[in-house]
Amino acid sequence: MDTIQLVMQLYQDYFGQGYFIWLFFSCMIYLWLTEKEKTRRFYLIYVTIGMWVVFFCPLVTYIGVRTIFSQETYYRILWMLPIYPVMAYTITKLVTSYKSKVKTGVIIVGCMILVVNGGVYTYAHPTFAKAENVYHIPQVIVDICDKIEEEGEWVNVAMPPEFLESVKQYSSNIRMVYGREHLISHWGFKEPLYLAMTAEVIDVEELTTLAKESACQYIVLAADRLLDGNLKDYGYAQMARVEHYTIYVDATTLE
C-alpha cells in the first residue's frame, strides 16, 4: 500500500466508529482560535501539530514500518496525540465560560450528547462478562486445570482452542502441546495435533497417535465434538467431566 494511503487508513482506523475524529479536529480549531495561555497552547496545540507532523510524515512512516514499527503497530504513535486532553479541555472551557446557569446547563447537556453519541461505550463490548472468580478466567478452565495439575510437575495437555488464551495464565505446571499462537492465522502455526483437535470430525486414531508422540498425558474435548471412534480403544481413558468438557487421561500413566 502507498505510504500516504497507509497512514490515512491507520488514522481513520484508530478513531474507528463515531465522530470523535471530527470532534477532536473541531476542538483543535476552536483552541487554535481562542486559546492564548502559553502552557495550554504549547501542549494542546503545538504538541498536537508536532505529533500530527510526525505521524503523517511519509519518511517517518516509510522508515518506521520497515524498522521499529510494523503496519500493525505504527498507530501507537497516535497515543502521543493529546486527543482526550484536547476534547476535555475544550469542554471544560465551554462549560465554565458563561455565568448564566441556563447557558451553562445547555452546554453541559450538549457536550454530554456529543460525547455519548460520538463515542462508543466501552463496557458495552460483548467480551465483557461478570467475573466468575478472582482470576478473571472462566471457571470451567480453573476446574479442569485443578483436576489435572500435579504440584511441581509438568503435565502435557491438549486443550480445545477456546482455552488456549487462558490456561497458562492460571496454571504454571500445565504444558500445552500447542498454544495461543495457533489462533492467529497470519503467524502460520500448524501443529498437526492442533489440526487434529480442531477438525470438523475428529479422527480419534490420528489424534491419539499424535498425542502420544507429544507425550500428552491429558486430552480435553468438548462433549459435543464429533468423534469417529472411542479414545478408550487407543489408550486414553475418560477421567472426569467438567461442565460440558471431558478430560481423557493416558491410561498408561495410571498404571
Added chain:
Amino acid sequence: MFITILSSIIWLIIIPFGMGLPLAKRLQEDKMTISSVLVCGMLVYTSLFQVAFVAILIINKRFSPLVYTFIIVTLLISAWSLGRNRKLVVEIVKGMSIPRKEERLTWFLMIISIGFQLYQTAMYQFIDGDDAFYGATATMTVGWDKLYQYIPYTGMPTGLDVRHSFSGAPIFVAFLSEVVCAHAATVHHIILPIAIVVMMYVIYYKIACEFWKTDHEKKKIPIFVLTISLLYLYGNTSIYTAATFLLTRTAQGKSIIANLVVPATVYCLLRIQRNLEEKKSCQIEIVLLSFCMMMGGFCTMLGLVLIPMLTVVALLILGVLYKKKSVIIWQIMMLVPTYVLGLIYLLLAK
C-alpha cells in the same frame, strides 16, 4: 483477602510514596500534595524495578533473587525517605483539604465515574488474547522461578526472546503476586489494573493543575478530570485507542505506556514549559523525564522509541519558543540511562 488488601496498600501506595518523596520535594511546588509524590514515586519505583530486573536477568535469570533484592532495596529507600521526611509527610497529610462548596458536586461526580470504572475493572472480566503473553509470563515466573525461560503460550522451555524480554512489566506482576500473596492472574486482572486506573486519573489531575494555577480557576480541575473519565468511558471507538487499552487490557505493557507513561511525560513537559517561562531550573523535570524513558522500556521495547518521540517533538517546540538550544542536551541526557541499560542488555542478556 485482608492480607492481600493490606500488602497491596503497602506495595502500591506507601512504598512508592516513600520513594517519590525525595524527588517531589525538589519540584518546588507552592504546596506539596500526595498526588505529586505518587507520580514521582511511580516513576522511581518502576524504573528501579526495571534496572534490578535487567541486572538479575543478565546475572542468573532467576526470579527469587530479584524479589529479595527489590524488597530489600525498596524497603530501605522508603524507610529512609519516610523517616527523613516525616515532618513533610505530616504537613502533606494536614494540608489535605475538603473541596470548596461550589466544587463538591463535580468532585462527587468525578469520584462516581472513576469508582464505576474501578468496580467494572474488579468485577468484570475481559478475555484478551495478549493476556496469554503478559498474564502467563507472570504466572510462569512465579511458578518456576525463572525469568523469560519458557514460552508463555505453551510453557515449553526456550532461550531468551531478546525482543520481548527487556520489558519488566510482566515480571513486576509476578513480583507483586509474591509480595501481596495473590495469584499472578489476580494481580494482572484486578490489583494492578485498579492501581493503574487510579494513577492515570491522578496524573491527569496533575496535568489539570498545570493548566489552571490560579485560585479562581481551580474549580475547572475536577471538571476536566470528570470529562476525561467520561471520554474514556465512551472511548472504545476502535480497538486501538488509549481508552480501549485502559479499560480492557489495563495491565498490559502497551496500556501502561498509553495511559501512564505518556501522561506522566506530558506532566513533566508542562512543568518544563512553566519553568522556562518563569526562568527557573528544569533539572528535576529532566531527571523525571529520564525516569519516564525508563518506565517506557519497563512497559515494552517500543516504549524506548515512543516516549523519546514525544519528548523530541515537545522539547524542539520549547527550544524554538524560548530560544533555548540546551534542549538538545536535555534530550540526550534523559535518554542516556535507559539506552545504556538497553545496550548492556543487548550485549549481555543472551
